[in-house]
Amino acid sequence: TLATKDGEFDQSFILSYDAAITARLALNLIPDTSQITRIAADADQNNEVQMFDASLIAQYAVGLANSHSKIGDWAFAPENRHYVNLDSSYLYQDFNGTIVGDVDGNWQPGGYLPKSNVPKIYSYLQDQEKEVGDKVRIPFISEGDREILSFDINVSYDYKALRFIGFEQTDLSQKFQIFLNDTEPGKVIIGGFGVEPIVDSGEYLELVFEVIGNNNSSTQVELNSYRINAEDPQQGFATVVITSGQFRELPKEYALLNNFPNPFNPETSIKFQLPQQDHVVIKIFNMMGQEVRVLLDEDKAPGAYQIKWDGRDNWGNVAPSGNYVYRMKTKHFQDSRRMVFLK
Numbered sequence: 001t002l003a004t005k006d007g008e009f010d011q012s013f014i015l016s017y018d019a020a021i022t023a024r025l026a027l028n029l030i031p032d033t034s035q036i037t038r039i040a041a042d043a044d045q046n047n048e049v050q051m052f053d054a055s056l057i058a059q060y061a062v063g064l065a066n067s068h069s070k071i072g073d074w075a076f077a078p079e080n081r082h083y084v085n086l087d088s089s090y091l092y093q094d095f096n097g098t099i100v101g102d103v104d105g106n107w108q109p110g111g112y113l114p115k116s117n118v119p120k121i122y123s124y125l126q127d128q129e130k131e132v133g134d135k136v137r138i139p140f141i142s143e144g145d146r147e148i149l150s151f152d153i154n155v156s157y158d159y160k161a162l163r164f165i166g167f168e169q170t171d172l173s174q175k176f177q178i179f180l181n182d183t184e185p186g187k188v189i190i191g192g193f194g195v196e197p198i199v200d201s202g203e204y205l206e207l208v209f210e211v212i213g214n215n216n217s218s219t220q221v222e223l224n225s226y227r228i229n230a231e232d233p234q235q236g237f238a239t240v241v242i243t244s245g246q247f248r249e250l251p252k253e254y255a256l257l258n259n260f261p262n263p264f265n266p267e268t269s270i271k272f273q274l275p276q277q278d279h280v281v282i283k284i285f286n287m288m289g290q291e292v293r294v295l296l297d298e299d300k301a302p303g304a305y306q307i308k309w310d311g312r313d314n315w316g317n318v319a320p321s322g323n324y325v326y327r328m329k330t331k332h333f334q335d336s337r338r339m340v341f342l343k
Helices: 016-026 035-041 051-061
Strands: 074-077 096-099 128-131 135-142 148-157 162-169 177-181 187-198 202-211 217-228 234-243 268-274 278-286 291-300 303-309 322-329 334-341
Touching (some): 016 051, 016 148, 016 187, 035 096, 128 135, 135 148, 135 217, 148 202, 162 177, 187 202, 268 278, 291 303
Parallel strands (some): 128 234
Antiparallel strands (some): 074 096, 135 202, 148 187, 268 303
16 A cells, blocks of 8 residues: 655745754754654655755755755655555554655645744844945844754845845854855845754844945845744845935934944944034943943034944953943934944
């Protein structure tokens, strides 16, 4: 007797998280694994779970095809049953079925396992003001509150306004295997997995774009889906305003803007604007109200400005990780905002 099954299967059930589990299985890092899990991890169906299978699953997760892949096919344990004589004494003779590649088993007949209906907002995607030729950087942050074994990112953008350059890893993700699919204009799908999880806080990846659009226009970068491990997806978007540095109008009011990136490591940019000439003082304080760094203390002409903080105090020492307040004070204006320094 052979088991057969027909039915629809959505590619989105296969994540880089399945590749991470497969890699750990290949290295015998997960004890007491069920037979059906190992069958699902055997992406080329050669009866062995290897790192190659993890690679096949990771490629599939970002939409890349491979001729060795059997992902999406049904597999069963056992493959068949043999009955010499049929009678009523045969009990518990069911077949266990799985989808090859769905190692964490989040598929079920009828669709997804129950998930939250309220999309989570990715808070580190912020509006930016850039000139033609500038770089737009989209950061992905580990908050240190979970082990990150994998990530899956799906981004859309206007390819007539932005050109995708690539991605940059940090020390946190250097041991991750990362797969990229940017074959469709205006879309980037990227996934990564590691045998050793990311546990520390900080930025672990950046997507980098170059501004190629027209001056005095705007465009958006949309984060369609961002998933850590097999968690619910996060979404968001950022508006990129493309300005001309030569003909920029003078600000009409005082303003202290949000720093970017935030959280940050090793440095962050603070923007402010002045409608008239004024003496500007910008200082960094810790949450005890103690002064950490004087970033600026001088007269400034009217205009828009940007100043960086490298996470060091007035004596050149690297400040501890944590929350800080930056304050701008002039003769006619005062404002403060919070930021997070991660190491």
